[in-house]
Amino acid sequence: MTTMPFPARDYLPVLRELTGGFTEVLRTTDPAAPVPDCAGWTLDDLGAHLGNVHRWAAAVVTTGEVQRQDFATGAGADLASWYAESAQLLLEALEKATPEDRCWHFGGTEKTKAFWFRRQVHETAVHLADAHSAAGGEVTLDPAVAADGVDEVLGAWLPRVTRWHAAPSLAAPLALRATDTGDAWTLHPGEPPALGPVAEPAATAEATAQDLLLHLWKRTATPPSLSGDTALAGHFLQAPFTA
Numbered sequence: 481m482t483t484m485p486f487p488a489r490d491y492l493p494v495l496r497e498l499t500g501g502f503t504e505v506l507r508t509t510d511p512a513a514p515v516p517d518c519a520g521w522t523l524d525d526l527g528a529h530l531g532n533v534h535r536w537a538a539a540v541v542t543t544g545e546v547q548r549q550d551f552a553t554g555a556g557a558d559l560a561s562w563y564a565e566s567a568q569l570l571l572e573a574l575e576k577a578t579p580e581d582r583c584w585h586f587g588g589t590e591k592t593k594a595f596w597f598r599r600q601v602h603e604t605a606v607h608l609a610d611a612h613s614a615a616g617g618e619v620t621l622d623p624a625v626a627a628d629g630v631d632e633v634l635g636a637w638l639p640r641v642t643r644w645h646a647a648p649s650l651a652a653p654l655a656l657r658a659t660d661t662g663d664a665w666t667l668h669p670g671e672p673p674a675l676g677p678v679a680e681p682a683a684t685a686e687a688t689a690q691d692l693l694l695h696l697w698k699r700t701a702t703p704p705s706l707s708g709d710t711a712l713a714g715h716f717l718q719a720p721f722t723a
Contacts, residue, residue: 505612508615527611537600544582589635635675650669654712656686660688684713696722
């Protein structure tokens with residue numbers, strides 16, 4: 481089973497690998513290729529978005545303060561090189577950071593710089609899946625990383641979901657289980673629903689950690705297998721949890 485979250489600095493080699501993979505897709509794929517799960521976006525749009533997210537996050541980590549998002553910055557003709565530079569700026573900021581230091585972030589967890597080590601790994605992982613989809617292929621994420629991504633959605637995004645969307649309803653406990661890692665999460669009714677102790681669930685949703693992660697992010701993936709009160713589980717899982 482996965483220990484979640486990872487120690488903050490353990491995310492750095494994962495982030496380096498993921499950003500390297502994203503750079504490679506940008507170098508080898510038509511930038512005009514559509515991104516199937518990001519309506520209206522091309523790979524060029526996706527690369528510019530993720531590069532600007534990295535630059536924004538690097539500024540937040542460096543200052544500890546909220547920063548204005550500027551996603552209008554263009555990458556120019558050499559998108560792959562500009563993105564690689566963006567990723568390097570982020571990695572350098574995280575390498576210099578003390579994870580325990582206080583820092584602004586938008587999640588429902590302790591306000592320290594550790595949040596950004598984890599957040600940028602999963603931002604990149606999901607968008608790497610998007611990039612591979614645009615290239616006509618699929619990505620294979622480390623199951624432990626994917627399970628940690630599921631935990632981040634449920635433990636950091638879901639508590640703050642009302643910043644972006646109405647809270648999803650849940651009338652009884654729901655269990656999510658990753659079939660490949662053995663990790664499991666129990667969500668309990670609330671406004672919004674929240675992770676809690678293991679309990680007898682009214683419904684269970686099971687899939688690989690990667691499929692659970694992509695499903696929670698509303699990406700194309702093999703749907704979870706539902707048991708028990710399938711209507712309860714299906715209704716909850718269709719709700720948006722993220723910005």
